[in-house]
Amino acid sequence: MYDEKQVLRFVNNYKTKDLYLIGNEMNKRIGTGNYDSERTKFNVHYKDINGSNLYQEVKSILENRNIEYSHKTKTNILNGVTFTSGPEFFMTLGLPFKETDRIYQSGDKREQNILVPDIKSKDDIQSEVTKYFDCCIKFLEDLLGKRCRYHSKKFATRREAKDHEAEFKVKVKNQTEFTDLTFKDLIQEHFQYQQNKVKVTTLSNYRNMMIYLEPLENIKLESFNIRHFEMWRQFMNSKSISTRYKNGVYKYLKALMNFGTKWYDINFVKVYNKMTNFTNPNERKKEMAFYTLEEFQKFLSVETDLKFRCAFQTLFYCGLRNGELRGLT
Numbered sequence: 001m002y003d004e005k006q007v008l009r010f011v012n013n014y015k016t017k018d019l020y021l022i023g024n025e026m027n028k029r030i031g032t033g034n035y036d037s038e039r040t041k042f043n044v045h046y047k048d049i050n051g052s053n054l055y056q057e058v059k060s061i062l063e064n065r066n067i068e069y070s071h072k073t074k075t076n077i078l079n080g081v082t083f084t085s086g087p088e089f090f091m092t093l094g095l096p097f098k099e100t101d102r103i104y105q106s107g108d109k110r111e112q113n114i115l116v117p118d119i120k121s122k123d124d125i126q127s128e129v130t131k132y133f134d135c136c137i138k139f140l141e142d143l144l145g146k147r148c149r150y151h152s153k154k155f156a157t158r159r160e161a162k163d164h165e166a167e168f169k170v171k172v173k174n175q176t177e178f179t180d181l182t183f184k185d186l187i188q189e190h191f192q193y194q195q196n197k198v199k200v201t202t203l204s205n206y207r208n209m210m211i212y213l214e215p216l217e218n219i220k221l222e223s224f225n226i227r228h229f230e231m232w233r234q235f236m237n238s239k240s241i242s243t244r245y246k247n248g249v250y251k252y253l254k255a256l257m258n259f260g261t262k263w264y265d266i267n268f269v270k271v272y273n274k275m276t277n278f279t280n281p282n283e284r285k286k287e288m289a290f291y292t293l294e295e296f297q298k299f300l301s302v303e304t305d306l307k308f309r310c311a312f313q314t315l316f317y318c319g320l321r322n323g324e325l326r327g328l329t
Helices: 016-028 054-064 087-092 126-144 158-173 183-194 200-215 226-237 243-264 293-300 307-316 322-328
Strands: 010-013 076-083 095-103 115-116
Touching: 087 095, 087 115, 183 200, 183 243, 200 226, 200 243, 226 243, 293 307, 307 322
Parallel strands: none
Antiparallel strands: 010 076, 095 115
């Protein structure tokens, strides 16, 4: 991994602000830090980002998967690999460098002039340099496996998926002023958006949880604050439902808020960071009901269909969930 100077670096603390800078260099070819603007446009092109920077792409993935994280510039948001090295390594590959009027402020090169690649055209990049990056990519694929694209069953081609997304964006854009949107509008839009993206059982769960959001339905998104949330929290505590189910509805509410932020640019940060889940230290956990072996055999004795007998025995002896059993078929 190392040969005097750094060659390949694994990073597990890319922060939000880091992704902005890295995204600018990859997309706009704008140098960051000690990078100069002359050479960045000749960078080897492995990643293409169109219409958004790297941070927005990562943020979108996190929110689509309902992954919670702290919205701060110093939040560690991504693990990754950086292909890099000091100028000495690239000099051995024949890449030309030039001195700048900038000085290293620390390290073993302190008070020396900073060197930057002297690149004026693609012809100045030797094949050995591009081969280095190709080898890095190959090493990474051998180590972690090659990334596979996910193909949606809903859309036959990428073009169809893009067209569907464009139609949805136009629909959102043509909505009335976002300041007039209520939680009822948001719930309906979210449900319609998810119809072709999640399982029928998930949609059914959404319908069941909607009734617990009725106290919020007439509240405008722009005016939603922590007092509204606490009012809703008291309403939920008045219901005879388990703490686990309350937190399921709470998670659904946050998914709605993330959806509103993504598609309507509603800023929920002030209330989002103050929201907390439900807890009840005095609640006794519900004991799981199960069959003993004798009870199961008695149950199985009245089932005559061989197909269902096999299914019930697989469920019982393997301890599978219904969904896991369906996955075996």
